[in-house]
Amino acid sequence: MSFLKVSEVTKQYDEENIALEKFSLQISKGGVVSMVGESGSGKSSLLRIIAGLEVQNSGVVHLGDQKILNPKQKLVPGYDEIQLIHQEYKLYPNSTVEENIARPLLLYDKLYQKERVEELLTLLSLQEHRAKKPRQLSGGQQQKVAIGRALSIEPEVLLLDEPFSSLDAIQKRELIEELKLIFDELDVTVVFVTHEVDDALLMSEELLIIQKGKLVQQGNVREIFRKPKNEYVAKLFGNLNEIPGEKKTFIRPSDLEVRKNDGYKAKVDKQQYLLHYNLLTVELEGEILKWKVEDTSRKYQVGDVLHLSFDPNYLIRFEE
Numbered sequence: 001m002s003f004l005k006v007s008e009v010t011k012q013y014d015e016e017n018i019a020l021e022k023f024s025l026q027i028s029k030g031g032v033v034s035m036v037g038e039s040g041s042g043k044s045s046l047l048r049i050i051a052g053l054e055v056q057n058s059g060v061v062h063l064g065d066q067k068i069l070n071p072k073q074k075l076v077p078g079y080d081e082i083q084l085i086h087q088e089y090k091l092y093p094n095s096t097v098e099e100n101i102a103r104p105l106l107l108y109d110k111l112y113q114k115e116r117v118e119e120l121l122t123l124l125s126l127q128e129h130r131a132k133k134p135r136q137l138s139g140g141q142q143q144k145v146a147i148g149r150a151l152s153i154e155p156e157v158l159l160l161d162e163p164f165s166s167l168d169a170i171q172k173r174e175l176i177e178e179l180k181l182i183f184d185e186l187d188v189t190v191v192f193v194t195h196e197v198d199d200a201l202l203m204s205e206e207l208l209i210i211q212k213g214k215l216v217q218q219g220n221v222r223e224i225f226r227k228p229k230n231e232y233v234a235k236l237f238g239n240l241n242e243i244p245g246e247k248k249t250f251i252r253p254s255d256l257e258v259r260k261n262d263g264y265k266a267k268v269d270k271q272q273y274l275l276h277y278n279l280l281t282v283e284l285e286g287e288i289l290k291w292k293v294e295d296t297s298r299k300y301q302v303g304d305v306l307h308l309s310f311d312p313n314y315l316i317r318f319e320e
């Protein structure tokens, strides 16, 4: 059953900037989903509207039975139930980790406050940093404190708007993996926004793909990988090789098999050493087309002749 429901939301800042166009979305309770889309596709606008922090032109957002009111409709914008964290999220610089996490709990019973802060320090493995000020922490630890603060009042929804983009690649990967385990355990609904598919997949298998203010596809990564709705979605997962003579039909390099004498004949034109394989650029015999091939054995050289075949079930076709 849908818990967070966005119905036909349109957001237009001015004549040129239409951030969202009749955008609809449904997420079930306790789910963790990653939203992927290029810069300017409307991700931040959507999260701000979901959080009740931005006025939309039309459309509505519901959290369960509750209609989310925007800043024009509500005196104090935003909701405790919906917490939004972004890259520039500010901690209180002169307060300790413990105090930062406790801040939203000031009106709560003292004993509960103490227990909740302990719970979060443990959950986020921040116990040894409890007395430190934000400037004494790494970027990743600071973002964990921000998440701890957001989780302190047990929100229903946590919206993460590229919160880790200032971290280095290793720090980011480790933090996302750690948070994924935490979110999977909690009953909180999480929307993690990123423009990197790799990061999205570290967080969840459930993906939302946004393009030019519209939700183009929602589903499990396996399904989206095999049946992408359009070329943009398909290319988020890597290169596409065009099938000669067939319109809008492609095969992924990872679905190609190199055979001795069966399939498309091709000559290696270029070889690049990448992390998990050598990426070959090959010229198809009798065609102007070039294909990409993932050589996991790293044995082919420029000038080698290969035969490439594939399972036709893996062909990707788009409507014209």
Ligand SMILES: Nc1ncnc2c1ncn2[C@@H]1O[C@H](COP(=O)(O)OP(=O)(O)OP(=O)(O)O)[C@@H](O)[C@H]1O
Residues within 6 Å of the ligand: 013, 014, 017, 018, 019, 037, 038, 039, 040, 041, 042, 043, 044, 045, 046, 195
């Ligand atoms: N305050 C604003 N005034 C005018 N236009 C805006 C404003 N905020 C966003 N836009 C425009 O709305 C569109 C969507 O922006 P938004 O920030 O929501 O996208 P995004 O997917 O989050 O992008 P990024 O990944 O770069 O943050 C863009 O064309 C942007 O220029």
